[in-house]
Amino acid sequence: MNLEDLVRLRRARDMMDREYAEPLDVQALANVALMSPGHFSRSFRAAFGETPYSYLMTRRVERAKALLRRGDMSVTDVCFAVGCTSLGSFSSRFTELVGETPSAYRARNHDDGAAIPACVAKILTRPVRIGEAKSAPSS
Structure with missing residues (x-):
């Protein structure tokens, strides 16, 4: 995984940390990371060891x-x-x-x-x- 992808994934993870009480879904998080929902979910799990839903x-x-x-x-x-x-x-x-x-x-x-x-x-x-x-x- 390249550094740019990690930066975008971190941006989405930071959004979950800040806005955990908001109705966040994979599509919204993928948009923040500038990725498709499928690619975002796979990349998030590879980078952080758990799915976006689990982290949230x-x-x-x-x-x-x-x-x-x-x-x-x-x-x-x-x-x-x-x-x-x-x-x-x-x-x-x-x-x-x-x-x-x-x-x-x-x-x-x-x-x-x-x-x-x-x-x-x-x-x-x-x-x-x-x-x-x-x-x-x-x-």
Whole structure:
């Protein structure tokens, strides 16, 4: 993959990071990257190791975790606030990435992480698929 393609893919990934709550689809992201949807999806996966949809949902779940930790929003409100349109799909993906349901995550005490700086908490609380966490090499 050439450097120009990587720059365009990064532009689309940055858009997902910024506008995760917007209704983004592969066509819109491919337009940002100046690629066809098929080429964009294949190139994105080759460059970043996951599909555009998977990356976007990870961003949405990451933001949902932060909103749920606050405790002042219902799971349904959080679902729509992060750009998901189906509570069932949101809950399934959240559970897949976090290992517990959004309701259980919201109900759990999160005080032990309050003293951690936000930049460190972001790394420590980043959602990872359960299968990936188990298969990650240990050093």
